[in-house]
Amino acid sequence: MSLTDPTRPTDVCLNTDLYELTMAQGFWESGLVDSQACFNAFFRENPFDGGYAVACGMGQIADLVENFVFTDEDVEYLAGLEAPGGGPMFKSSFLEYLRNHRLDLTIDAVPEGELVFPREPMVRVMGPVIDCQLIETALLNLVNFQTLVATKCARVVRAAEGHPVSDFGLRRAQGPDGGLAVARASYIAGAASTSNVLAGKIYGIPVFGTHAHSWVMAFPSELDAFRAFAKSSPKNCVLLLDTYDVRQGIKNAITVAKEMEQAGERLAAIRIDSGDLARLSKQTRAAFDEAGLPYVKISVSNDLDEYTIQSLFAQGAPIDSFGVGTKLATCDPQPSLGGVYKLSAIRGGAAEPWTPVIKLSEQAYKRTIPGVQRVLRYYDDAGCPTADMICLEGQPVADPSRMTDILDPFASYELSGTPVELLERVVEHGRRAKEPDGIEAARDRCKGALMRLDPAVARFLNPQAYPVGLEGGLAQLRHDLAHEERAGSSRPTVG
Ligand SMILES: Nc1ncnc2c1ncn2[C@@H]1O[C@H](COP(=O)(O)OP(=O)(O)OP(=O)(O)O)[C@@H](O)[C@H]1O
Numbered sequence: 001m002s003l004t005d006p007t008r009p010t011d012v013c014l015n016t017d018l019y020e021l022t023m024a025q026g027f028w029e030s031g032l033v034d035s036q037a038c039f040n041a042f043f044r045e046n047p048f049d050g051g052y053a054v055a056c057g058m059g060q061i062a063d064l065v066e067n068f069v070f071t072d073e074d075v076e077y078l079a080g081l082e083a084p085g086g087g088p089m090f091k092s093s094f095l096e097y098l099r100n101h102r103l104d105l106t107i108d109a110v111p112e113g114e115l116v117f118p119r120e121p122m123v124r125v126m127g128p129v130i131d132c133q134l135i136e137t138a139l140l141n142l143v144n145f146q147t148l149v150a151t152k153c154a155r156v157v158r159a160a161e162g163h164p165v166s167d168f169g170l171r172r173a174q175g176p177d178g179g180l181a182v183a184r185a186s187y188i189a190g191a192a193s194t195s196n197v198l199a200g201k202i203y204g205i206p207v208f209g210t211h212a213h214s215w216v217m218a219f220p221s222e223l224d225a226f227r228a229f230a231k232s233s234p235k236n237c238v239l240l241l242d243t244y245d246v247r248q249g250i251k252n253a254i255t256v257a258k259e260m261e262q263a264g265e266r267l268a269a270i271r272i273d274s275g276d277l278a279r280l281s282k283q284t285r286a287a288f289d290e291a292g293l294p295y296v297k298i299s300v301s302n303d304l305d306e307y308t309i310q311s312l313f314a315q316g317a318p319i320d321s322f323g324v325g326t327k328l329a330t331c332d333p334q335p336s337l338g339g340v341y342k343l344s345a346i347r348g349g350a351a352e353p354w355t356p357v358i359k360l361s362e363q364a365y366k367r368t369i370p371g372v373q374r375v376l377r378y379y380d381d382a383g384c385p386t387a388d389m390i391c392l393e394g395q396p397v398a399d400p401s402r403m404t405d406i407l408d409p410f411a412s413y414e415l416s417g418t419p420v421e422l423l424e425r426v427v428e429h430g431r432r433a434k435e436p437d438g439i440e441a442a443r444d445r446c447k448g449a450l451m452r453l454d455p456a457v458a459r460f461l462n463p464q465a466y467p468v469g470l471e472g473g474l475a476q477l478r479h480d481l482a483h484e485e486r487a488g489s490s491r492p493t494v495g
Pocket residue numbers: 273274275276277278279301302303304308311312315
């Protein structure tokens with residue numbers, strides 16, 4: 001299998017759910033080629049019972065849209081699909097429409113690495129309804145998983161209190177491209193490095209590695225194994241102490257560290273991968289300090305997550321760095337973000353005004369927010385975000401100092417500070433609006449945003465909800481539309 005950068009995929013337009021294509025055909029056949037839609041991608045609950053999520057994957061949207069071309073091969077494949085009831089699934093005239101079709105979408109998104117909160121649009125997609133539908137699955141695939149991983153990693157990095165965290169997750173990740181996405185999102189969220197060499201090559205993320213238990217087991221003795229590794233990798237030597245017995249491992253590593261000093265080299269670190277990591281790291285630190293080797297760092301791994309790391313520091317463990325694999329790559333204990341893509345406005349053609357639409361639900365929290373939306377994030381004088389207000393694009397804000405709660409229309413919040421537009425244009429009529437600013441910029445943005453986040457929202461246990469509300473006019477519109485829907489008024493269609 002040859003793996004290429006998934007941000008520059010070749011078969012991207014078939015990386016979708018079949019229904020997107022059958023709906024596209026239906027819209028096309030119904031004469032709705034010119035009809036336009038506005039969709040928002042958002043999630044309803046913060047992952048991991050936390051107070052925030054880290055927006056991620058948005059830096060790859062422009063690549064996705066620009067690469068979304070149905071090639072002759074793609075069309076040939078679709079032409080060969082048979083409907084279960086007999087006959088071709090797609091009409092040849094529709095397939096001719098798709099061949100070399102380009103998406104005429106305009107997309108705004110929360111900048112990668114920025115914080116994002118429930119129900120506000122993290123990506124807003126506008127354009128022909130067919131194109132909006134065609135991009136749905138690939139877009140959600142891109143932002144849902146990376147936002148989830150980035151959020152998980154930000155939590156792990158927070159628990160590590162400035163000590164480097166390396167992504168060790170590839171072997172446990174959900175497939176090869178899942179492993180790449182984990183490395184990318186983790187780096188944006190603050191991981192120092194990854195063990196994934198392909199991620200290093202593609203994204204320029206620093207790569208890091210130690211050695212496995214098999215290395216020690218392959219030599220006649222642990223001491224032989226440590227000596228051989230020190231000889232072979234003298235400039236990046238990290239010795240794994242727990243293949244047999246950590247006490248003996250410490251002694252052997254000290255012997256090799258002394259031998260390295262005589263050869264003008266330095267043992268960089270040791271790694272412990274089992275047992276009581278607090279107790280063993282304390283014993284290791286004491287032994288190395290006593291041996292005059294205070295510079296040798298202690299790295300640990302073994303099913304770590306934000307909670308075990310927090311606990312290790314609470315126990316006074318003198319740990320310098322962490323390798324975090326399974327629980328990061330699989331986003332334990334929440335394997336999906338649950339981000340959705342919902343229609344919020346329609347119009348018959350690009351020159352017509354938008355008609356807001358709403359989806360009602362038995363469950364009030366699932367009722368959608370209508371209209372073409374934008375988000376104002378309010379910052380206090382220290383540059384810390386205090387609240388987000390969802391407004392209607394192109395409409396004046398009735399009262400910039402007050403917003404209505406999303407779930408409870410009778411509750412409102414006072415707003416103060418300076419409002420700043422949260423969404424930024426990433427794609428304009430199918431072309432990148434600007435070069436994505438890259439993962440280093442996203443990483444810096446994430447670091448700054450997390451630093452400025454209210455600690456009451458950032459904490460793991462029972463975080464305070466960050467206020468997200470509706471501008472007065474939007475709240476009224478939502479109320480009126482819900483009322484009309486319940487009264488059974490006729491709804492406009494995209495045509
Ligand atoms: N001091 C500690 N406090 C809290 N959790 C810890 C501590 N030390 C290790 N852990 C965590 O406890 C979990 C289980 O560790 P445990 O020592 O039981 O398993 P193990 O060492 O992998 O077992 P085995 O010896 O069979 O390999 C791991 O997730 C590990 O990160």
